Amino acid sequence: MPPRFHNLTISDIDRFDDFAVAVRFDVPPELVDDYAFLPGQYLTLKTDIDGVETRRPYSICTAPGEAGIGVGIKRVEGGAFSGHAMTGFAVGDVVEVMTPQGRFTYDGHARSTESGDHILLLAAGSGITPILSIASTALAASRSAQVTLVYGNRNTASIMFRDLVEDMKDRYLDRLRLVHVLSREARDVDLLNGRVDGAKITSLVDAGLISPAGLSGAFLCGPDSMISDCRDALVQAGMPAADIFFERFTPAPRREGVPPPVVVAAAPAG
The missing domain is CATH 3.40.50.80 (Nucleotide-binding domain of ferredoxin-NADP reductase (FNR) module)
Structure with missing residues (x-):
């Protein structure tokens, strides 16, 4: 099925000093199949930052079978989304999260x-x-x-x-x-x-x-x-x-609302 956004609730946040954060989302039973993934894939998060719809893809850090699904976000100097995630995200917040994508996978x-x-x-x-x-x-x-x-x-x-x-x-x-x-x-x-x-x-x-x-x-x-x-x-x-x-x-764009991705999806070598 084509990727779609769903509202997911942040269930846990693990901050690494002031340079990175791991964010885990609860996946309700009716969406478990939609968020099934292979290790190596990524999620695109969407939120409003100062009135601008901002999207960024971040790789999944959790393993299949774990409770919920999580991503790692590293602070980028001047990065709109990473800075917001570091200081603005809190447990209980609802974020629009696209279903998993990506060809860099381990099965x-x-x-x-x-x-x-x-x-x-x-x-x-x-x-x-x-x-x-x-x-x-x-x-x-x-x-x-x-x-x-x-x-x-x-x-x-x-x-x-x-x-x-x-x-x-x-x-x-x-x-x-x-x-x-x-x-x-x-x-x-x-x-x-x-x-x-x-x-x-x-x-x-x-x-x-x-x-x-x-x-x-x-x-x-x-x-x-x-x-x-x-x-x-x-x-x-x-x-x-x-x-x-x-x-x-690749580096995240510094200007808010600019859509080029943090992660460039890759293919097998050769």
């Missing part, structure tokens, strides 16, 4: 997990939002599934969903390899300093932290330059381009 039921599905997830900043949903789903889908998550940020304080990521690592100690890479905070291990880019991926491959030959798929989410560099590095390391999927994040 655990469609993948072969009997032989031990091993996926690589690369995220930078708020790119963790859909990646978090994919990781949760993959690890819960099969006891043999493995995930390597490389997550880049400026510093520890700027890590979005830090507690959830660390909890996931503790829950799946033997199946989740978590690699934090920080660009503006010195780490004891030099390999963990810098940005998530092509050179970093090559270094992680050389160090044995990423094994392209053993991966069944890679999912990348972040800025365009990161996507292009990391994709090329993985292909050069021997991973088939057809097994690499990505979503590019």
Whole structure:
């Protein structure tokens, strides 16, 4: 069915200092099927800001089967919608939310997990939002599934969903390899300093932290330059381009009421 807006009530808000917020919506029983989604998809939110109808798409951060449906929103300097969400949203507010969309998806039921599905997830900043949903789903889908998550940020304080990521690592100690890479905070291990880019991926491959030959798929989410560099590095390391999927994040428009999206829907590589 074509995507449609419905009024959903905010059931929970989790603020990450002053730079991001996670917003969860209650989905009434009669709309559960409408809001069924695959990890990696996004929701478009619509609200009135100073008399201007404003829409923004945000990736779903929750996993299928959880109560309600949630998105992650990172504050953008001058961003009309993100600033409103940070300071104006409250539990109990009603927001117009479009049904899920997007082709950047992970379908655990469609993948072969009997032989031990091993996926690589690369995220930078708020790119963790859909990646978090994919990781949760993959690890819960099969006891043999493995995930390597490389997550880049400026510093520890700027890590979005830090507690959830660390909890996931503790829950799946033997199946989740978590690699934090920080660009503006010195780490004891030099390999963990810098940005998530092509050179970093090559270094992680050389160090044995990423094994392209053993991966069944890679999912990348972040800025365009990161996507292009990391994709090329993985292909050069021997991973088939057809097994690499990505979503590019672009800055939100600064002028209120301008409709270009926060997220550019992406297609499989190749």
